[in-house]
Amino acid sequence: GESVGLHLPTLSVQEGDNSIINCAYSNSASDYFIWYKQESGKGPQFIIDIRSNMDKRQGQRVTVLLNKTVKHLSLQIAATQPGDSAVYFCAENGAGNNDMRFGAGTRLTVKP
Amino acid sequence: ETGVTQSPTHLIKTRGQQVTLRCSSQSGHNTVSWYQQALGQGPQFIFQYYREEENGRGNFPPRFSGLQFPNYSSELNVNALELDDSALYLCASSPGTGVTEQYFGPGTRLTVT
Numbered sequence: 001g002e003s004v005g006l007h008l009p010t011l012s013v014q015e016g017d018n019s020i021i022n023c024a025y026s027n028s029a030s031d032y033f034i035w036y037k038q039e040s041g042k043g044p045q046f047i048i049d050i051r052s053n054m055d056k057r058q059g060q061r062v063t064v065l066l067n068k069t070v071k072h073l074s075l076q077i078a079a080t081q082p083g084d085s086a087v088y089f090c091a092e093n094g095a096g097n098n099d100m101r102f103g104a105g106t107r108l109t110v111k112p
Numbered sequence: 113e114t115g116v117t118q119s120p121t122h123l124i125k126t127r128g129q130q131v132t133l134r135c136s137s138q139s140g141h142n143t144v145s146w147y148q149q150a151l152g153q154g155p156q157f158i159f160q161y162y163r164e165e166e167n168g169r170g171n172f173p174p175r176f177s178g179l180q181f182p183n184y185s186s187e188l189n190v191n192a193l194e195l196d197d198s199a200l201y202l203c204a205s206s207p208g209t210g211v212t213e214q215y216f217g218p219g220t221r222l223t224v225t
Binding site for chain 1: 116156167214
């Protein structure tokens with residue numbers, strides 16, 4: 001069936017390094033993608049989004065890359081900081097749908 | 113600070129009981145979506161309410177029901193609680209029925225024993 005998933009459940013990086021979190025999706029009809037950050041005890045927080053007519057979008061210290069050919073999404077965090085430690089989810093949405101479908105999440109740990 | 117609030121923060125119920133969870137949407141938002149997040153998993157869409165009507169539903173049984181009030185706040189009701197209903201229940205509000213600009217509340221942690 002259709003699914004949204006992540007390649008790695010955990011990622012540990014050194015403070016100051018760049019982080020890359022990956023996500024695979026299987027629904028070719030998905031045309032909108034969001035990366036969320038969820039800290040302990042909080043709801044998901046929007047980080048960055050991208051539509052299927054783009055392959056790259058940049059924000060403050062974050063970049064999302066979309067490869068529709070292989071149905072792959074990645075989140076790059078530059079100069080990772082301890083405050084970036086959280087669980088990161090990719091989520092996808094298909095045209096005309098009003099729900100986001102989330103992957104299982106990747107826990108990012110930043111070591112000082 | 114998203115402005116979306118949920119109550120209660122934590123709740124413990126017994127199997128078979130009923131529970132009501134509440135959500136106040138962010139100012140200016142007329143749509144509320146509810147998600148269930150089991151431990152170690154991503155949120156799963158339960159349903160969405162727009163202008164007091166259900167506007168889309170995920171793969172959840174009818175014992176999961178909801179309401180939206182004229183002030184756009186919302187309730188999630190779960191009847192005949194099962195152990196597997198233990199989860200973090202998240203609501204998200206948005207200015208329309210699309211998923212852009214969807215802001216999540218902190219969630220209600222429900223434990224069913």
